[in-house]
Amino acid sequence: MLAIETINLSKLYGENRGIRNVNLKVERGEVFGFIGPNGAGKSTTIRTLLGLIHPSGGRATILGHDIVSEGVELRKKIGYLPSEVHYYDEMNSRELLEYSIGFYDNINPDEIEHLADFFELDLAKNIADLSFGNKKKCAIIQAVLHRPELLILDEPTSGLDPLMQNRFFDLLEEKHKEGTTIFFSSHILSEIQRMCDRAAVIRDGEISAIENIQDLLKKQMKKVRIVFNPDAINRNLPIGSQNEKWHDQKVNFEYVGPIESLIQWMNESKVVDVVMEEPDLETIFMNYYKR
Amino acid sequence: MNKNLYIKELKRNRKNFFVWLSIVFGFTLLVLSIFPYMSGMGEGLTALMEQIPPEIGKAMGMDEQTWSSALGFYSTYYGVYIVVLISIYTASTGAGIISKEERDRTSEFLLTRPVSRKTVFWTKIAALFSLTLIFFGLQTVLAGIGLSLVNEGTMDWGIFTRMHASGFILICFFTAIGVLISMFFTPKKNFMGMVVGLTFGTYFLNAIAKSTEATKWIGYISPFNYMEITIDPHHAFNYWGAIVLILVAIILLIVALKSYEKRDMAG
Missing domain, CATH: 3.30.70 (Alpha-Beta Plaits)
Incomplete structure (x- = not known):
C-alpha cells in the first residue's frame, strides 16, 4: 500500500490557477520532497489531500483511504504542519495542544511537556503573544503528538531559527527511522537535498519531474x-x-x-x-x- | 457529535454569553422594578393611552392591559425588547460559530483533525442551542421570580408560559437564520448589523401589520406574526405556527450544512 497516490488529481480555479492532472506515488516510509516556486500549486495539492478543498477531477488515496469519502479515517493517521500557523488567540499553547489531542484516541499528554522542552516552547504563553517562530514550534508539536504514520509538511522551517531548524530535522530523522512517511513541501532546495530520497517538481500546477535526488546529483x-x-x-x-x-x-x-x-x-x-x-x-x- | 469540540465551543462563547446575559437580566430587572411606580400612576396613564392613536399603541405592543397588571406591563417589553435582544445574541452567535473559524483561519486546524464537517457542524449547532436554551431558561426563571414579587393579586402562569414558549420558538428560528446567513456571505463580514436589522425589522413589520386591517398582509412575512407574545387571554399558543417555524429552522440548518460541506477552505 502506498502512503500517497494521486491519479490525475486536479483542482481548477478559473483558467490558469490550481493544479492539473497531478500524479504522485509516495512509498511508505519514504521522505518525499515536493518542490516548486511560490504559487506553483504545492499548497493547493496538500490542501486537496487533506480535504480542505475539494478536487475538481481525478482522485487520491492516503494510506489506502480515499481523500473524499474517508477523510476522517485518513486524518487520524496524518500529521499536518501548515506553512502559516493560525490558531485560537485566546488559548495558550498548552490549551491548544490539549484541545488537539482531544480529537485522537489514547494520546499520552506527557508528550506535550517532552516536546515543548525539546523545542524550548513556553506552554503558558498565549498564542496571540507568540512570535511566528514560536507558533511554528507549537504547530510542529501538534503535528507529531498523535504519532501519525504520515507527516505532511508545508514549508516547515519558515520562521524557525537555525538552531530550531536543526532540532526539527533531528526530530524528522527520528520519525523517519521509526517508519513515518514524510511528505516535505518546500522551495528551499538544500532542505530537500538534506532530507529527501525522491522529489517531485511542480510548476504552474503541473508535475514537471519526479527524480531520485541522488541519481539527479550523480547524473549532473x-x-x-x-x-x-x-x-x-x-x-x-x-x-x-x-x-x-x-x-x-x-x-x-x-x-x-x-x-x-x-x-x-x-x-x-x-x-x-x-x-x-x-x-x-x-x-x-x-x-x-x-x- | 464531538465532545471535545462541544466543550471547547461552550468555553469559547462563555464571555459573550455572560455579557449578553447581564444586559438582558438588567433589562428584565429594570422593567419589573419600574412597574410598581407605573402602576401607581395607572389611572393617569390609562387616560394618556386614550390620547394615543390605537394603531401606534398596537404597534408598540401597548393596550389597556399594559398598565393593569405586572404581566401586562412585562409583556409590553417582552416581545419588542427581550425576545429581540435574546434573538440578536443567539443569531449573532449562530452567525459566528462556524464562520469565525474561517475568518480567523482556524478552520484549517479544526478540519485537519479526524472529524467530518458534518460532525463539526452539528456539534457547533448543539453548543449553540445549548447556549440558547440556558440563556432562555435563566431569563425565564428571573422573570418568573421577579413577576411573582411585584405582582399584586393573582398571576396567570398559563399566559406567562405561553408567552415564553412562543418567545423561545422565535429565538430558535432567528438562531437558525443567523447560522444560514453566515454561510452565504464572505467570512470577513460582520453579521451583527444584519442580525439586528432582521430581528427588529421583522418585529416592526409585524407591528405595522397589526396596526390596521389594510396592512395585515405584511405580517405574513414576519415570524412574529405566527407566535403570540401578548397577554391577550383570547389567544392561545399557536402549535401549527410553532411546528412550521421549527421545521423551517431545521431546513435552514440543513441548507447551511450542505453549503458548509461543499465549500473550499481558503489557505
Missing part, C-alpha cells in the same frame, strides 16, 4: 578547476566540457560526461592541482524551473 555536471604545470598547458579540454574560463595556467569549466574519460584526460595532462565540485541542487532544479 561537475564543476572542475584545474591548475596545469606552466610548461605543459593542455588547451584541448575533454569532450563534454563547457563554459571554460582560462586564467594563466588555471582553468575552470563544467563537465558533463563519463567520469572515467575526465580522469583519463587528467592523467594524460600535466595537472598540478584539481578541484571538483557537485553543483548544488538549486542549480539543477533551476533547469526544471526554466523549462
